[in-house]
Amino acid sequence: MSTTQGTHSLAFRVMRLCRPSFHVEAPLRVDASDLIVGEDIFDDPIAASRLPPLIDAHVTKLTDTSDLTYRTRFLLQHPSDSFGLTGLLVLPQAFGAIYLGETFCSYISINNSSNFEVRDVTIKAEIQTERQRILLLDTSKSPVESIRAGGRYDFIVEHDVKELGAHTLVCTAVYNDGDGDRKYLPQFFKFIVANPLSVRTKVRVVKETTYLEACIENHTKTNLYMDQVEFEPAQHWSANIVKADEHKSEKDSLSREIFKPPVLIRSGGGIHNYLYQLRSSSNGSAQSNILGKLQITWRTNLGEPGRLQTQQILGTPVTHKEIELCVMEVPSVINLDKPFSVHLNLKNHTERELGPFEVWLSQNDSLDEKAVMINGLQTMELPQLKAFGANDFHLNLIATKLGVQKITGITVFDKSEKKTHVPLPDLEIFVDLD
Amino acid sequence: MDTDTLLQHEAVSQSADPLSNQFGSLNDLAHELASLQDLANRGSWRSILDKVARARSHSLLNTPHDHLTYLAYNVLALAKLRRFKDALTELDSVDDFDSHHYRYETYPKIYPTRCGSMVPFSLRWLHALIPIKLGNRQEGLDRFYILLDFVRGKLKEKQDYDVSIKMWKKREVFVMNGIISEHLKNKEFGVCLDLIKDLVSRGNLDPVLLSKLGHIQMQIGDLEGAKGSFDKVEKLLKERNAGGDDELLSEVEFRNQVNRNKALVYLVGKDYVSAVREYEECIERDPMDVVAINNKALCLMYLRDLSDSIKVLENSLERVPTVALNETLVVNLCSMYELAYVNHSDIKRTLSNWIARVAPDDFDSSSTRI
Numbered sequence: 001m002s003t004t005q006g007t008h009s010l011a012f013r014v015m016r017l018c019r020p021s022f023h024v025e026a027p028l029r030v031d032a033s034d035l036i037v038g039e040d041i042f043d044d045p046i047a048a049s050r051l052p053p054l055i056d057a058h059v060t061k062l063t064d065t066s067d068l069t070y071r072t073r074f075l076l077q078h079p080s081d082s083f084g085l086t087g088l089l090v091l092p093q094a095f096g097a098i099y100l101g102e103t104f105c106s107y108i109s110i111n112n113s114s115n116f117e118v119r120d121v122t123i124k125a126e127i128q129t130e131r132q133r134i135l136l137l138d139t140s141k142s143p144v145e146s147i148r149a150g151g152r153y154d155f156i157v158e159h160d161v162k163e164l165g166a167h168t169l170v171c172t173a174v175y176n177d178g179d180g181d182r183k184y185l186p187q188f189f190k191f192i193v194a195n196p197l198s199v200r201t202k203v204r205v206v207k208e209t210t211y212l213e214a215c216i217e218n219h220t221k222t223n224l225y226m227d228q229v230e231f232e233p234a235q236h237w238s239a240n241i242v243k244a245d246e247h248k249s250e251k252d253s254l255s256r257e258i259f260k261p262p263v264l265i266r267s268g269g270g271i272h273n274y275l276y277q278l279r280s281s282s283n284g285s286a287q288s289n290i291l292g293k294l295q296i297t298w299r300t301n302l303g304e305p306g307r308l309q310t311q312q313i314l315g316t317p318v319t320h321k322e323i324e325l326c327v328m329e330v331p332s333v334i335n336l337d338k339p340f341s342v343h344l345n346l347k348n349h350t351e352r353e354l355g356p357f358e359v360w361l362s363q364n365d366s367l368d369e370k371a372v373m374i375n376g377l378q379t380m381e382l383p384q385l386k387a388f389g390a391n392d393f394h395l396n397l398i399a400t401k402l403g404v405q406k407i408t409g410i411t412v413f414d415k416s417e418k419k420t421h422v423p424l425p426d427l428e429i430f431v432d433l434d
Numbered sequence: 435m436d437t438d439t440l441l442q443h444e445a446v447s448q449s450a451d452p453l454s455n456q457f458g459s460l461n462d463l464a465h466e467l468a469s470l471q472d473l474a475n476r477g478s479w480r481s482i483l484d485k486v487a488r489a490r491s492h493s494l495l496n497t498p499h500d501h502l503t504y505l506a507y508n509v510l511a512l513a514k515l516r517r518f519k520d521a522l523t524e525l526d527s528v529d530d531f532d533s534h535h536y537r538y539e540t541y542p543k544i545y546p547t548r549c550g551s552m553v554p555f556s557l558r559w560l561h562a563l564i565p566i567k568l569g570n571r572q573e574g575l576d577r578f579y580i581l582l583d584f585v586r587g588k589l590k591e592k593q594d595y596d597v598s599i600k601m602w603k604k605r606e607v608f609v610m611n612g613i614i615s616e617h618l619k620n621k622e623f624g625v626c627l628d629l630i631k632d633l634v635s636r637g638n639l640d641p642v643l644l645s646k647l648g649h650i651q652m653q654i655g656d657l658e659g660a661k662g663s664f665d666k667v668e669k670l671l672k673e674r675n676a677g678g679d680d681e682l683l684s685e686v687e688f689r690n691q692v693n694r695n696k697a698l699v700y701l702v703g704k705d706y707v708s709a710v711r712e713y714e715e716c717i718e719r720d721p722m723d724v725v726a727i728n729n730k731a732l733c734l735m736y737l738r739d740l741s742d743s744i745k746v747l748e749n750s751l752e753r754v755p756t757v758a759l760n761e762t763l764v765v766n767l768c769s770m771y772e773l774a775y776v777n778h779s780d781i782k783r784t785l786s787n788w789i790a791r792v793a794p795d796d797f798d799s800s801s802t803r804i
Contacts (some may be wrong), residue, residue, distance in 0.1 A: 023762045040552070
């Protein structure tokens with residue numbers, strides 16, 4: 001089988017077939033009245049009545065194919081003719097950039113430019129990347145019987161781009177040429193796939209709710225219309241998107257009817273932010289901090305779609321509270337060296353029995369005496385709590401210093417599981433003189 | 435135009451006889467205007483430059499408005515031939531559009547019953563457009579926005595003049611379209627959508643404008659929005675048939691617009707077969723609907739039928755050259771030739787030669803990419 005590049009009867013012609021675009025050009029067309037008379041002439045009543053019919057008589061619409069003038073390139077026939085978009089579509093004029101998540105589509109034509117028929121043509125088209133070789137077309141099971149001199153065989157291939165970096169479209173043809181020799185024609189068309197966008201996320205926990213902020217940045221050369229940006233929560237999570245209220249001026253009913261403003265991210269570095277509210281739907285032991293992932297669908301030119309998914313997004317490690325300690329009541333007046341009682345509630349958030357417990361104020365390392373101490377037995381015993389149960393109790397305390405002081409280090413120790421919990425942040429009190 | 439020349443012309447007073455018909459023919463409006471208009475219709479812009487030069491050197495222009503009309507044709511011709519620097523020089527000879535030199539009342543002997551500006555409005559428009567064509571986009575856009583203010587000022591002034599108001603309203607749309615086109619060219623889609631919103635809210639429920647809005651929405655990828663706009667256009671068509679009246683758009687044009695909109699929706703959904711069907715309906719109704727012809731050819735190509743797509747375009751050039759011969763169609767045809775033929779330079783040369791024989795002076799032959 002001859003592989004000389006010398007003389008091949010066949011040759012591949014390839015054209016990227018992304019979507020066409022509208023031709024945009026401010027036309028150099030005028031209204032006849034704006035050219036042949038002065039702008040204020042119609043203030044003259046005689047002109048106002050005589051001129052329009054005169055002009056109409058000489059500016060008739062082009063309805064006759066025998067009218068061999070190019071007046072449609074010169075005169076406006078409808079007010080919208082001066083709007084630089086006629087609806088004429090243009091084929092893609094350059095290969096352009098290809099991005100991850102898009103679909104690569106190409107018209108491939110194999111031409112026989114020789115003077116002889118070629119027979120038994122087996123055609124193959126593949127995409128070769130760093131990692132793999134993907135077959136797009138293979139006619140070896142039913143080869144093309146013949147391509148006449150000057151003839152063509154066309155096909156269109158599509159490939160969803162899922163890898164970055166160098167790609168090669170490899171087109172090969174094996175055929176019998178005019179002399180009966182079996183020839184092999186390989187042709188290679190290279191392109192690079194780049195990343196169209198980057199996603200930066202921030203996770204914040206506010207009380208019971210986790211907020212996910214996602215910032216999408218557009219690295220492409222065209223504007224991206226964000227068709228859908230959806231957060232798919234992981235198991236045990238639910239999500240809903242948080243949107244800003246509409247600006248008052250956008251509530252104009254007529255224009256609302258016409259269209260709602262699209263989310264369009266400017267090319268070359270434009271960004272858009274999304275905010276999601278996530279709720280954990282289980283109180284159970286699921287300790288996973290995987291929140292979920294973002295599914296992003298965008299559209300460019302004439303709706304050309306692209307789709308990407310982020311990696312799993314991680315939240316801050318969630319430590320599910322097993323027990324919760326709440327301050328129910330602190331006396332409004334606390335006097336120096338006078339005992340006072342703080343009403344507390346201990347809740348069990350788990351499905352199992354917890355406890356019994358011991359409660360104390362932990363000693364810190366400082367040499368200073370603590371400002372607030374337990375008055376009486378330094379350790380308090382609390383009974384077991386059943387699943388999701390709660391228990392009220394009172395801590396008897398005494399303050400030894402004046403002014404703003406802190407009740408710190410309330411520690412709850414689970415005697416059976418041998419677990420220490422420090423479930424309360426510092427509590428501020430004001431200690432007054434008697 | 436200097437003051438001396440103008441004073442001379444004032445002395446040569448035209449007949450102020452109210453019975454003489456000043457509006458009998460185009461030539462009554464300006465010296466040999468019919469010939470200028472005819473040349474422009476045929477795209478013979480070089481001949482227009484010659485004619486203007488000759489008229490000036492032979493002192494054939496007798497009134498101030500003759501000079502201004504010829505100036506306007508000259509600037510337009512230079513712009514058409516893409517000689518923008520020369521167009522700018524020519525425009526600069528008009529120092530100030532609002533000068534009294536260009537007002538009817540300055541020459542009561544020539545224009546006894548008239549007052550106001552005799553500047554052809556297209557000169558103001560070209561004054562804004564040419565800087566953009568020369569690459570000075572900011573200057574041009576500023577002038578466009580100032581021009582828009584000027585037009586809106588005139589609209590307030592001319593409340594009592596019915597025909598004038600109509601003209602100035604047309605000019606307002608004309609200038610706004612020019613601004614939108616420029617922003618569109620620069621892909622400033624947000625601004626375009628706002629400006630169109632503005633046009634629509636000024637009571638312009640023009641089906642063609644709404645269709646163009648749909649096109650823009652489609653271009654940026656907002657397919658839902660585009661469908662919404664196109665649905666509105668279809669609704670307007672039904673209302674029209676039910677007894678509305680649109681003097682600006684004929685029935686055929688309206689129906690074709692709706693069909694073309696539908697075709698786009700199919701095209702975007704990759705249903706090229708249905709898109710072709712819609713375009714064929716358009717062509718059947720109006721054989722000169724070049725947008726339908728061109729777009730149908732593209733759909734055929736996306737259907738892997740390169741041969742037929744080429745045939746459709748070649749056929750249109752043969753059948754209706756004066757509408758089909760446009761740069762976009764030629765660009766598409768040449769792209770198809772490059773794909774279909776290994777030795778495509780031959781066939782492109784044939785096309786190019788034919789164009790050279792048939793095309794108007796302003797045709798941009800770089801579209802053949804030879």
